[in-house]
Amino acid sequence: MAYLSPASKRAIANLRAYSSPPTNWYKCPLTRRAAVLILLFADRGGDLRVVLTIRSAGLKSYAGQAALPGGKADSLNENPFTVARREAFEEIGLPMSDHRLPPGYSVEHLTELPSNLAMTELGVRPCVAFLRGPAPSERNRDPDTARDILPRLDAREVAAVFTAPFFNFLRDKDLDPGTRTSVPGEWYKGSWHSWHESAWRMHQFFVPVSPSTVFLANYQGASGPPPEASTDITSSKTPAVKSNGASAKSSSSLQPPLPRSFYSMAGDALAQPRYRVFGMTARIMVDCARVAYGEEPEYEHNSHFGDEEMMERLLKIGRLAPIKKDGEWLSRDIMMKAAKAKM
Template sequence: MAALSPASKKAIANLRAFAAPTTNYYKCPLTRRAAVLILLFADRGGDLRVVLTIRSAGLKNYAGQAALPGGKADALHETPFMTARREAFEEIGLPMSDHKFPPGYSVEHLTELPANLAMTELGVRPCVAFLQGPAPSPQNRNPDVARDILPKLDAREVAAVFTAPFYNFLREKDLDPEAPKNNPGEWYKGSWHSWHESAWRMHQFFVPVPPSTVFLANYKPKEKKEATPEASSDITSSKSTVQSKGKSAKSSSSLQPPLPRSFYSIAGDALAQPRYRVFGMTARILVDCARVAYGEEPEYEHNSHFGDEEMMERLLKIGRLSPIRKEGEVLTRDVMMKAAKARM
């Protein structure tokens, strides 16, 4: 395995030193707790890449969409890292303890980021970890983290695992000049949308997926029903400020209405594309993690705050995020306005 580049070393150090503010995650009932794993590793050039999945076509929610390994907590005593590691084991076969890795491999837990609020009213805690690989040896002359660790997939949940250049999530275009030649398309699209009286930036990244970066499960495309915003949307519903190029989203003439249902649907075989689309809350979490790691702001416009801790606290104060979700319960404009008035 190549040594970390200077930029990667600094990024890992920044993440290791990051101390997230007090979280409202533990105030949420068990049914509202979830965690995802941001698993980083170094490629042969020493640059960081992040592990993502394409969810199986047969799943009820988020079918065919890109996601970070993760899911709901199983018990109140389970920490976010415990949840994220368990789900990563179930979905992509990532061992839960170092002694179960091949020789020379280990995982370091770096930090947790502020919790995000999914539209399904889950508190989602991003957990950041670094997958360390071995130096070349007579037994393994060419160690490859992705090849050696990742291809153990649960096809019931995950159709594929792929990796993406981590630093690129701060940029508008592919860092690799050869990427568009081999995988046609653009890297980034973004737009401002109205979301419960707030300006919300929807990020879309289109990750080029050459064969060396993708591992497929035994996958058979299935016809699926059109996804609904409640089932598919990872857009969170938080009041936010805007930081980017000196512009205010609220005064922007490009502010668009809420996204249509078709935005969340995957047309055709998700795995047949030269690029995989990463969007919604998954994209936002990766952007925020890269901001912390590299100490830079993105080239594109974005919401400046990290996570949704304040909105989660306000919703808890007005009795939302209860253990049992009532049928038809959604975060309406009236609910958000009531939460905005709640005293902190």
């Protein structure tokens, strides 16, 4: 097996041992079930990196935004990992079975995290997996997971696949001092925003990229242009109801709700020295890193994991129905009604 640093070994062990609390994902109708794959692998130094994507510029929604591979369930028989692996295969070409990976590579399903509630009122279940690489051999003297796996992916539903340092999602600056000085921009920006009289922390991470960490989609051999894929589930989300620390208690520290323009991408997303990861994708990465490394972030954040309580309350008042009506949205009145629902 490829080398893992002591910190990476502990992180994988912590994720493997993590038992997620009961989920409301299975209580949701089929049309409200979705899952994403958090695919981790070790770089040459033994540190963990995570695979992310940039959505195609030709898609109808959230074009050019960063997201985890994922999508909606196809049947009630699919569990979250089945959904996540199928979507990862469809979006980035990750084989469904180990025997279709290059020799020495395998995928271990580690754990599932509490479900999140997407802006589109989907219950999104994060599934964590470890892409194990081989040790050096006569056949592959210099194994490099990013080089050996990602360039072979047929990412027809995304513009690019890129990787980010996993542990860095707990820090407010680039871990590598050289990156801080050589790559324009900063790693982290965050702020508290009001949402129906609650506080939600908007995380923005700006991942530095290079030719060795970004792999552009190859459409050669594809029949026609990139497909207009399924509804995005990770780039934007409804804010969490609970919050932590004194920052959430003082309304004077809260900024207004984010404008729609915040979610749009100006210019060519692939031409930037850093790729922006924000919204639900960013929050999922933060929560996963908290579990893996047993540490809290350097910056302020919503302290609870996922939105299981919010989902349960909404289900109790008849929300998250199989069919969404035109103009239906989670208004202040709906959230106040859900808050009063008996648990």
